[in-house]
Amino acid sequence: MYVSKIDRKVGIEVYATKTPGISGIIKYFAEDFIVEEMLVNGSKASINHNEVLLQDLKNHRTLTDYLLCVLVKRDKDNFLAIKALAKGLGLRAEDIQIAGIKDTRAVTAQHITLRKVSVEDLQKVSINGIEVHPIGFFHTKISPYYLLGNQFRIIIRNIRHSRTTIKERISKTISELRKIGGIPNFFGHQRFGTRRPITHLVGKAIVKGNLEKAAMIFLAKAMPYENPESQIVRKQLWETGDFKQALKDFPKRLHYE
Known part of the structure; x- marks a missing residue:
């Protein structure tokens, strides 16, 4: 089966299935890609967060410095969202911890811990595109150790096939995947980037000790899919x-550069 040029660029040279895809566009709107985080203790961060009784939180603070919250963000980079929240609360960015990084072009809900922040202080902060809902207190700062996974709800738009063809292709693809025991755990565009897949190239230069080359690739290597x-x-x-x-x-939109 033909493997696209952009897939080959990130090292994907084969596909697990032979059935043609259904085409279409994901993330046309941020709301088309919903991500909700789940922790190992069963806690789920929901974009439709059910408010905890704040008075209960105020009255039942435990002996811990860490306020556990659900961060809901829309169309925002994870690190820039944390930076904005830290600034609003008068914290250092490292005083806000996450369990996992979430997509930028999406609406995402994730758990965070805030160090030495009161519910009252949190209620005073208002940031465009970000909501923070306190849900309790945590015995330590949160980390990937507590992350179970994510639940996704994805809308695919502009599919140029009939409903019958779509159902048929999806059914055949699922059947093929079942025969091989599931979906191969490839590292794909989520790790390397879609518009500008350079992460692996930067990493290779770093591993080889060529930091100048790594910096130049990160800053100056142009890709045909970007702006x-x-x-x-x-x-x-x-x-x-x-x-x-x-x-x-x-x-100015190239924040990290």
């Missing part, structure tokens, strides 16, 4: 090595 303006400024930096000019030219 045209970003491609232009990256190519200029790649060709000239003029970092002062790049600092002026790079769009």
Whole structure:
């Protein structure tokens, strides 16, 4: 079966199934991709959060510094959301802990712990695209150790096939996957990026001890799927090595650069 060029770029050279896909677009709207986190103790972070009685939380604080909350964010990078929340609360970013990183182009709900923050302080903070709901107190800061997994609800739009064809292809694909025992645990675009799959290239340069090359790939290697303006400024930096000019030219949306 034909493997797309962008899949080959991240090392996916074969597919587990031979049935053609159904095409379509995911994440057309942030609301098309819902992620809700689950912890090993059964706690589920829901985007439709049921409010805890805040008075109960205020009256039953335990001997811990960690307030456990559900963070709901819409169309926001995880780290930028944490940074904004930390600023609003007057904390360091490291005082806010998460169990797992969630998608940017999505509506996501996840557990976080806030160190030495009261319910009253939290109620004073208002940040666009972010909601924080206190649900209790935790004996320590949260970490990936407590993460069980995520539940997804995904809408696929612009599928150019009949309902019959869609059902038939999905059924055949599921049948093929059952025969091999499930879905192979490939590292795919979620780890490498879709518009700009460079993470593995940066990592390879770091492993080889070439930090300058790693930095240049991260900053200046243009990819055909990203914003045209970003491609232009990256190519200029790649060709000239003029970092002062790049600092002026790079769009502000390239936060990490």
